[in-house]
Amino acid sequence: MLRLDDLALFVNTADHGSLSAAARKLDVSPAVASAALKRLERQLEARLFVRSTRSLRLTPEGEQFLVHARNALDSLAEGQRQLLGGREDIAGVLQLSAPSDFGRNVLLPWLDAFQQEHPRLALRLHLSDRVADLFRQSVDIAIRYGEPEDSSLVALPLAPDNRxxxxxxxxxxxxxxxxxxxxxxxxxxxxxxxxxxxxxxxxxxxxxxxxxxxxxxxxxxxxxxxxxxxxxxxxxxxxxxxxxxxxxxxxxxxxxxxxxxxxxEATPLNLICAHRAQLSKPVRLLQAFVQARCSALLAAAPWS
Missing domain, CATH: 3.40.190.290 (D-Maltodextrin-Binding Protein; domain 2)
Structure with a gap:
């Protein structure tokens, strides 16, 4: 039977393009990560990655299996969220990337108010106009203008009618x-x-x-x-x-x-994450919180 930790390691390795980076993300040693990947390949009777001294890329079999592995992990995470329901604690650390101007001059006071409502939640805010790499950087979600260029990313609307x-x-x-x-x-x-x-x-x-x-x-x-x-x-x-x-x-x-x-020009604002599994209760609450405040600003827009 396939092990969930082996599937998680495989998906993280594919996302980061590095076995060592996946090992760091999952807090395991490189030796344990390598053994897990070999065990998974042995059970599947298929080679999942082509390895060289400088690169690591998915084989055609690896690309095919990645879809199923990701869906399996997402499904389990969604099931866990449904079981938790309203009992999910609004706590922990949420790492957020936002544009420099919107983040500094509009979002900051909103985040202050959000944390007052949820004092056990810690925020790590990254302000930059460069698009954050949600697979490689230490960022959980990003607030960005425009639609994401990568269609595999999940985008939730914050201000779809902004211009x-x-x-x-x-x-x-x-x-x-x-x-x-x-x-x-x-x-x-x-x-x-x-x-x-x-x-x-x-x-x-x-x-x-x-x-x-x-x-x-x-x-x-x-x-x-x-x-x-x-x-x-x-x-x-x-x-x-x-x-x-x-x-x-x-x-x-x-x-x-x-x-x-x-x-x-239309300039929609979205909340973006890499996977639906990251749409935790804190993330969905933050989306609703920011969306409501964006709607209030848009109500006074010149085209309204």
Missing amino acids: RVLCAAPDYFARRGRPDTPEDLAGHNCLLYQLGGRVHDRWSFSEGRREQVVTVGGDRASDDADVVRRWAVAGQGLTYKSWLDVAGDVRAGRLQLALSRYRG
């Missing part, structure tokens, strides 16, 4: 005027965001069924979205940001909207 908006400080509009159409952006200083060496200088707007994409330019760009927002608040130029990121600044008068008759 980008064009805005600037009142001082900037007083000095440079307010654009009336997307074409007018050619005469404005646009504050640009860059990620992975790519500058996001193509901004899209729609009016009815007509969509316009304009290429913009400016004298500042940053790979930190929070920096771009701070430049805008300081009156340095126009920014094209997620409504969730700037709703507080607009409400306080630090930023004002422009081109409000146009709809900005």
Whole structure:
């Protein structure tokens, strides 16, 4: 009979691409991990990995069996959650990754309130605009804008109707005027965001069924979205940001909207994890908690 710990080791090795990394994750020695993998291959009468001194990759048989092994572990975890039901304790450590601007200026006070409701829960917050590798990094869940590129990831909606908006400080509009159409952006200083060496200088707007994409330019760009927002608040130029990121600044008068008759690019916010087995009660409570607060912000969005 196949052992559950052997299946867990196999799945973790496939996810991490490393037997030693899987051993560390499961807190076993490399020798124990190697023996478990050999035992599983012997029971299945199939080779699951092709090993070399520098790499480890699944064989075709390994790829085929991985689906069944993962489903078996997920099914057992789901059964355990159902048995626990309401008795599941909201405690332990939850490691969360979030974008720099949304995480620092919007999410932080929400997490404070969430922990006040669940004082036995510890949070480890990682703020970065780079997409966290949920298989290799010490992160349980991630909050990210846009749909995940990897279709195997699990995405739960937080703000599916969120969009980008064009805005600037009142001082900037007083000095440079307010654009009336997307074409007018050619005469404005646009504050640009860059990620992975790519500058996001193509901004899209729609009016009815007509969509316009304009290429913009400016004298500042940053790979930190929070920096771009701070430049805008300081009156340095126009920014094209997620409504969730700037709703507080607009409400306080630090930023004002422009081109409000146009709809900005859709920018849904999701909670992402690697496997459904990670959708524990704390994760689902956090999703509902953040989703409710995002909905309140979206209720005041210019397109609502």
